[in-house]
Amino acid sequence: MTRVKLVETPQVLFRNRRPNRIATLEEYRQSGGYEALVKVVGRWSPAEICRCIDESGLKGRGGAGFPASKKWMSVPADGAYPRYIAANADEMEPGTFKDRMLIHVDPHAVIEGMILAGYTISASKGYIFVRPSYESSAAILEQELENARRAGYLGENILGTDFSFDIVVHRSGGRYICGEATALLNALMGKRPNPIKPPPFPTVKGLWDRPTVVNNVETLANVPPILRNGPQWYRNLAETEGSAGTKLYCVSGRVNNPGCFELPMGTRFSEILERYAGGMAPGYAFKAFLPGGASTCFLTKAHYHVAMDFDAVAAAGSRLGTGAVIVFDDRTCLVAAVLNLTEFFARESCGWCTPCREGLPYLRDLLWRIEHGEGKEAFIPMLRSMCKHLWNAYCALAPGAATPVEGLLKHFEDEVREHIIQKRCPFKV
Amino acid sequence: MLSDALKETLRGKIAQGEHPREHAVDVMLEIQKRCGYMSDEAMEEAATLLGMSPLELEELATFYDHIYREPVGKYVIRVCDSAVCWMHGHLSVVDHLTSLLGIGMGETTPDGLFTVLPVCCLGYCDRAPAMMINQRIFGQLTPEKIDRVIRRLREEASFDEAE
Ligand SMILES: Cc1cc2nc3c(=O)[nH]c(=O)nc-3n(C[C@H](O)[C@H](O)[C@H](O)COP(=O)(O)O)c2cc1C
Ligand code: SF4
Numbered sequence: 001m002t003r004v005k006l007v008e009t010p011q012v013l014f015r016n017r018r019p020n021r022i023a024t025l026e027e028y029r030q031s032g033g034y035e036a037l038v039k040v041v042g043r044w045s046p047a048e049i050c051r052c053i054d055e056s057g058l059k060g061r062g063g064a065g066f067p068a069s070k071k072w073m074s075v076p077a078d079g080a081y082p083r084y085i086a087a088n089a090d091e092m093e094p095g096t097f098k099d100r101m102l103i104h105v106d107p108h109a110v111i112e113g114m115i116l117a118g119y120t121i122s123a124s125k126g127y128i129f130v131r132p133s134y135e136s137s138a139a140i141l142e143q144e145l146e147n148a149r150r151a152g153y154l155g156e157n158i159l160g161t162d163f164s165f166d167i168v169v170h171r172s173g174g175r176y177i178c179g180e181a182t183a184l185l186n187a188l189m190g191k192r193p194n195p196i197k198p199p200p201f202p203t204v205k206g207l208w209d210r211p212t213v214v215n216n217v218e219t220l221a222n223v224p225p226i227l228r229n230g231p232q233w234y235r236n237l238a239e240t241e242g243s244a245g246t247k248l249y250c251v252s253g254r255v256n257n258p259g260c261f262e263l264p265m266g267t268r269f270s271e272i273l274e275r276y277a278g279g280m281a282p283g284y285a286f287k288a289f290l291p292g293g294a295s296t297c298f299l300t301k302a303h304y305h306v307a308m309d310f311d312a313v314a315a316a317g318s319r320l321g322t323g324a325v326i327v328f329d330d331r332t333c334l335v336a337a338v339l340n341l342t343e344f345f346a347r348e349s350c351g352w353c354t355p356c357r358e359g360l361p362y363l364r365d366l367l368w369r370i371e372h373g374e375g376k377e378a379f380i381p382m383l384r385s386m387c388k389h390l391w392n393a394y395c396a397l398a399p400g401a402a403t404p405v406e407g408l409l410k411h412f413e414d415e416v417r418e419h420i421i422q423k424r425c426p427f428k429v
Numbered sequence: 430m431l432s433d434a435l436k437e438t439l440r441g442k443i444a445q446g447e448h449p450r451e452h453a454v455d456v457m458l459e460i461q462k463r464c465g466y467m468s469d470e471a472m473e474e475a476a477t478l479l480g481m482s483p484l485e486l487e488e489l490a491t492f493y494d495h496i497y498r499e500p501v502g503k504y505v506i507r508v509c510d511s512a513v514c515w516m517h518g519h520l521s522v523v524d525h526l527t528s529l530l531g532i533g534m535g536e537t538t539p540d541g542l543f544t545v546l547p548v549c550c551l552g553y554c555d556r557a558p559a560m561m562i563n564q565r566i567f568g569q570l571t572p573e574k575i576d577r578v579i580r581r582l583r584e585e586a587s588f589d590e591a592e
């Protein structure tokens with residue numbers, strides 16, 4: 001197996017990355033950690049912070065790419081108290097493991113980001129929502145929260161100012177839907193985690209009807225370096241014009257060196273694959289990839305050199321999503337792969353609305369029949385029209401589930417049809 | 430019946446927040462650590478502690494895949510079957526485990542040690558194929574590694590019993 005040397009581009013979130021251990025509070029501090037907090041708390045107004053984040057161009061890393069400053073500014077000035085920050089470390093999108101990496105590399109980056117977000121919206125409490133398979137992350141966070149408290153960065157009268165803010169870890173009981181921002185709020189309140197369609201938005205009426213900002217943990221970890229080094233510095237980190245910062249790309253699938261790499265936003269897919277992920281595994285040729293997790297559209301050889309930023313991936317017809325790149329090879333059947341993805345979504349549907357609850361098993365059934373040699377030509381338009389219905393569902397899970405199916409039909413319709421003509425999966429010998 | 434000591438621990442947890450029911454999942458996970466699963470009786474007692482009706486707690490218990498409403502083995506093995514593990518041969522992991530333990534998916538070994546369940550993406554795609562046993566992750570699975578892990582757990586269990 002070829003092991004690729006560590007990344008040589010600027011490391012911001014992973015600047016303290018070490019094999020098999022987390023950075024201590026002291027190491028975080030020595031690398032500039034908590035400088036932003038000292039610089040800002042009690043000195044900068046929320047409007048000044050929002051302006052700085054706005055100019056940096058920071059976009060949400062949880063999947064939707066929503067500008068962080070816009071979300072923060074949508075908390076009404078006269079909104080009720082107490083207010084809350086919810087850090088989303090649910091990370092159940094297949095292919096995604098960056099948030100775990102981040103917490104295991106430098107947990108204080110997430111903690112400082114949350115405190116700064118809390119200061120900006122005048123929140124008094126933060127929750128970090130952690131999935132069950134990340135128990136090690138939850139334990140790390142609890143320990144480091146205590147260290148931050150002892151150092152005076154967290155709790156009553158932070159750094160001697162009148163700002164008080166504390167953070168707790170909330171352990172989830174599982175289920176992908178809990179990562180959806182509004183379902184996450186229900187989960188935190190101990191209610192059944194169905195999504196709640198906005199408006200009102202969580203920033204107006206969130207936890208216990210109080211203003212609540214839900215951000216992905218990677219988004220939050222970007223906040224301290226931006227406030228410390230300035231928005232222009234942050235924009236300059238990116239590879240492409242118009243984008244900003246670095247991105248934690250997780251690469252998995254048929255590659256030599258799967259892993260999570262911090263690279264300039266907009267690094268080309270070809271470079272990520274060949275230079276960092278060690279290229280395709282021996283004996284396999286590249287066929288397609290999902291650029292941002294299971295709920296994004298396939299990209300193909302035609303997009304091999306696409307710049308992996310929000311705009312360029314969208315222009316190529318997909319989404320940067322979580323930056324979780326899943327690479328498929330020429331010997332993997334994409335009908336079977338999409339069947340697997342559809343099974344995931346069908347199982348994880350919360351069951352609240354009919355298009356999703358009924359539509360996903362229907363899609364799964366059609367795909368299963370095609371994969372097992374029972375397909376008919378008529379199934380192709382049936383798949384297409386069912387995908388359209390899924391866009392009418394109550395939350396974004398169902399459209400996300402439809403997306404790889406639509407991608408399959410858009411780029412690999414011939415492969416689907418070959419299953420139907422041969423009455424079997426052509427990849428099975 | 431939950432022991433008085435456990436109830437005291439749970440009351441302590443619940444008292445940490447402003448809203449008792451925000452701890453509902455935590456309380457159920459803690460009970461499972463001691464009692465294995467949420468029996469009807471445990472549901473009622475937990476609901477009382479949380480200031481909820483048993484039905485309200487049931488809404489949560491039946492939603493989450495990490496809450497068990499029937500007995501499970503001492504070790505719950507969850508085999509990831511999402512896209513990346515699937516590509517890396519999750520089916521052979523399932524085959525190997527189920528034949529090694531002599532049970533099917535969703536079943537528990539007669540000695541009460543192991544339950545095998547499918548699970549969605551564990552977030553360890555860089556170490557596919559992966560599985561989780563209770564709260565520990567095992568990645569880059571091979572038949573030999575699975576054999577080793579199961580052997581070790583059997584030894585651990587007999588040691589626990591001797592204690
Ligand atoms: C079905 C579904 C699952 C989601 N899961 C996650 C998740 O695990 N982590 C996450 O940060 N965002 C997840 N999101 C996106 C969140 O709804 C939300 O947009 C995000 O947490 C906001 O953070 P950001 O603005 O910092 O990106 C999910 C969305 C959907 C529709
Ligand atoms: S789209 Fe699916 S997950 Fe979302 S509310 Fe409807 S049933 Fe639930």
